[in-house]
Ligand SMILES: *[C@@H]1O[C@H](CO)[C@@H](O)[C@H](O)[C@H]1NC(C)=O
């Protein structure tokens with residue numbers, strides 16, 4: 001057969017997904033990892049990405065007429081209706097083109113659907129006889145960072161990208177490229193913005209009681225959540241979910257930090273560019289109305305003096321800390337929120353400089369008792385970030401490797417490893433998403449969390465709330481290498497792909513120890529609860545291992561747990 005015909009056959013086979021073996025892909029992540037765009041305007045660039053230098057083949061592809069090519073998505077798509085992988089255009093695909101999944105990061109998170117975790121969904125209620133006399137500003141709440149980013153769309157949020165100059169740059173640089181799948185650059189941004197795999201209800205079920213609730217009024221008129229991209233649902237939809245969860249869990253209290261960009265101090269146009277005070281007040285009235293039967297009334301209750309038991313008895317179980325408080329809360333609704341500037345938000349953790357983060361976390365936890373005491377006296381909530389954001393050097397290297405076929409991979413990997421992170425065992429792998437960065441960070445966060453817990457008798461404490469990324473089932477954080485939506489790595493340490501650390505139980509166990517030290521609960525009950533929680537923590541004992549590619553080291557930065 002003449003080579004041009006051979007090649008045309010190959011192209012059509014690719015278009016039909018045959019080359020990709022779609023029907024052999026058994027997971028959503030492996031399936032969606034194989035989608036690609038064939039573009040009539042420049043077909044050779046697409047089909048022959050790897051063979052760009054082969055002029056013969058480029059010429060041969062050029063022989064195909066427009067009617068044979070067209071702009072179309074080729075490769076594989078995952079259909080949730082039959083949980084199967086299909087070639088684009090396959091007659092077996094039960095999903096319409098709006099339903100099938102195109103990108104790995106929209107694959108469902110691995111979550112045991114039938115079972116809600118025991119204990120964690122009602123931990124405050126279960127421990128009420130011991131912690132009930134304490135206030136919110138005595139406790140340490142497990143929290144999540146950018147809590148709603150499990151549900152980001154591919155629409156850039158108004159003002160959402162302004163805070164991320166590197167992402168704006170990437171967007172401008174590559175969005176005009178002809179051979180990018182529609183939405184692919186936005187999906188790339190989503191991968192640099194997504195910090196959570198579990199839904200908000202699942203997070204609450206898994207022990208989270210501090211929610212980092214981001215919100216913004218979009219130009220089209222409604223309020224959405226955001227992190228660079230806007231959320232799929234209206235922000236009120238997520239708030240309704242929190243409301244309904246609270247109704248179903250009658251002895252739990254949830255603190256929500258409501259800002260556009262995690263900055264409780266920002267005000268007015270700095271906080272919400274282009275959003276008027278009347279728009280903010282109209283939104284806030286809707287929120288108060290939604291939580292009507294559950295929201296705090298600060299004329300009666302206060303975080304630093306009202307006991308958990310009284311918050312429950314008064315049905316003041318939703319406590320918003322509202323950024324840009326003066327503009328949002330009209331006079332008569334001020335009492336239904338705490339001023340967001342009362343959040344003492346201490347940053348300091350960045351996985352780029354993990355050795356410094358490690359020290360700064362040790363300092364924060366060894367000094368937390370004093371910080372909390374001072375903050376409580378002025379009704380401030382001591383919040384500590386253990387979250388990460390995508391460093392520019394990692395975003396840039398990832399983007400070039402993904403979108404620029406002429407990029408020198410070795411140089412980019414170097415810029416993304418030794419040029420970007422201080423972790424010595426990060427070699428030969430550029431974390432391609434924020435969640436990859438976060439899970440690598442979580443591996444190191446477990447060191448200081450464990451140290452603080454073990455040093456309770458030496459006076460170490462946790463802040464009033466911590467917020468971090470990569471929450472996993474059973475109140476854990478994932479420290480292994482596989483992403484929550486199933487994307488696996490090659491050449492990693494196989495037994496540690498989904499290794500997890502018991503984040504929520506560690507903070508809850510600390511709360512029990514603290515309450516008991518403050519004289520709450522009798523000795524038998526305290527011992528019983530401490531044993532119960534230590535038993536739960538033992539299920540996910542901290543594990544350290546050496547992986548000389550994916551940045552996990554068993555003896556770095558230093559070990560003194
Ligand atoms: C709570 O905070 C207020 C300041 O808003 C302060 O006057 C009061 O003393 C604090 N109460 C406690 C118990 O620390």
Ligand SMILES: *[C@@H]1O[C@H](CO)[C@@H](O)[C@H](O)[C@H]1NC(C)=O
Pocket residue numbers: 129130131132133519520521
């Ligand atoms: C909480 O306080 C009440 C009233 O002061 C007391 O009767 C009760 O024993 C306390 N609860 C605990 C767990 O110490």
